[in-house]
Amino acid sequence: MDIKKMFYGEYGGQFVPETLIPALDELDHAFENAIKNENFIEKFNSLLRNYAGRPTPIYFAERFSRKYGLKLYLKREDLLHTGAHKINNTIGQGLLTSFMGKKRIIAETGAGQHGVATATVAALLGLECIIYMGKLDAKRQEPNVKRMKILGAEVVEVENGSMTLKDAMNEALRDWVKNVKNTHYIIGSTAGPYPFPKIVAYFQSVIGKEARDFFDKNCILPDYVIACVGGGSNAMGIFQGFLDTNVRLIGVEAGGKSNKIGEHAMTLNLGKKGILHGSLSYLLCDDDGQVAPVHSISAGLDYPGVGPQHAYFKDSGKIKYDFVRDNDALQGFFELSRLEGIIPALESSHAIGYVIKNQELFKDKVVLLNLSGRGDKDMKIIEKKI
Numbered sequence: 001m002d003i004k005k006m007f008y009g010e011y012g013g014q015f016v017p018e019t020l021i022p023a024l025d026e027l028d029h030a031f032e033n034a035i036k037n038e039n040f041i042e043k044f045n046s047l048l049r050n051y052a053g054r055p056t057p058i059y060f061a062e063r064f065s066r067k068y069g070l071k072l073y074l075k076r077e078d079l080l081h082t083g084a085h086k087i088n089n090t091i092g093q094g095l096l097t098s099f100m101g102k103k104r105i106i107a108e109t110g111a112g113q114h115g116v117a118t119a120t121v122a123a124l125l126g127l128e129c130i131i132y133m134g135k136l137d138a139k140r141q142e143p144n145v146k147r148m149k150i151l152g153a154e155v156v157e158v159e160n161g162s163m164t165l166k167d168a169m170n171e172a173l174r175d176w177v178k179n180v181k182n183t184h185y186i187i188g189s190t191a192g193p194y195p196f197p198k199i200v201a202y203f204q205s206v207i208g209k210e211a212r213d214f215f216d217k218n219c220i221l222p223d224y225v226i227a228c229v230g231g232g233s234n235a236m237g238i239f240q241g242f243l244d245t246n247v248r249l250i251g252v253e254a255g256g257k258s259n260k261i262g263e264h265a266m267t268l269n270l271g272k273k274g275i276l277h278g279s280l281s282y283l284l285c286d287d288d289g290q291v292a293p294v295h296s297i298s299a300g301l302d303y304p305g306v307g308p309q310h311a312y313f314k315d316s317g318k319i320k321y322d323f324v325r326d327n328d329a330l331q332g333f334f335e336l337s338r339l340e341g342i343i344p345a346l347e348s349s350h351a352i353g354y355v356i357k358n359q360e361l362f363k364d365k366v367v368l369l370n371l372s373g374r375g376d377k378d379m380k381i382i383e384k385k386i
Helices: 018-034 038-052 062-068 086-099 113-125 135-140 142-150 165-179 196-217 233-239 308-316 326-340 346-357 376-382
Strands: 058-060 071-076 104-109 128-134 154-158 183-185 224-228 248-254 272-276 279-283 319-324 366-371
Touching (some): 018 086, 062 071, 062 326, 086 183, 104 113, 104 165, 113 142, 128 165, 135 142, 135 154, 142 154, 142 376, 154 165, 196 308, 196 366, 224 233, 233 248, 233 308, 248 346, 279 308, 319 346
Parallel strands (some): 104 128, 248 319
Antiparallel strands (some): 058 071
16 A cells, blocks of 8 residues: 555555554455445445435525624535434444454544444444443433434443544454454544544545535535534535635534633644554543643543544645633533524534634634534533523
8 A cells, every 4th residue: 555645745654553454454444445336436426315314405694794794604524414413424434344354343533523423324225333432422412322222232331531533433443453353433524534534534525525515516615614623524524615716614622611622622723743542643642641631521532532634734834723711612502502592512502602712803704604503412411501
């Protein structure tokens, strides 16, 4: 394999146990064959359309726009089956699992949306399903844990480390090392070793394609495209539709409570280059060089790393990465709920909060925001703020 293909600039690669290299090579080969296979693509597109509910609409948020002096359009990924963009990727990787002849899938999850989407596709395709989830996240996202179990998945609560997404991913990787012959690991974001960033970006690119088609048909382009960034799949999904333009792209990270170690998840804003979960990218470290604990009010952004494509686009200057605090995200959550009757996920609320916080920047501009998920999963967190 051409090693250069594994990297985005200097980022990416395969920093994994030697036993996983054949599995990653097999996966890359299977993926490249699958996306050239007419039956695979036809099945994928059919399920996106008839099962997941694509295409998702682009909605003009009139009352919000009037209050804040801009034209805000929302890409409504929250309307998909299971309530978030995650289903795009799990349908693709679920079909890829069957394409490879494997019968067992595993996944990690933070906010639970990827876990639910994985369990959903496992039920649809008749696959055994194990979901790893940090114990803290499982407590915060109890409704999604119940949904995964109802769908037939086994949920393994991880009690190591910070008991969040990073630790769930560690356990999933350990499982994959032991069971690689009969198991496919459905990584939920554009993180992890090559070819996962490429695969996830491909299956999520439908978001950007649909958004671009909408604006092309109206003979305009937005001035800005904004999305929240944790591992990076929803942002990479929508940004891909506009990388060939001069549209300004902004990824919004979780600023948490403060800039102190353990009180934020600002990987691209405050992180350093390093290796995490099989990939070279930016990550958050403590003073001893160890992976740092992170915090966000949203479990889905509670991750100390980021996908290598985002690291590359940060260094190139093509995409700007900024942040908002927990309180800004909460303001975004309640403003969209009460102005538009749309309850957003706390992850997406960071992007909304960013628009509010920087309303002078966006004055009279056309802004497209990826509403990556709905907020019913976050009620246990939000009920304390009402």
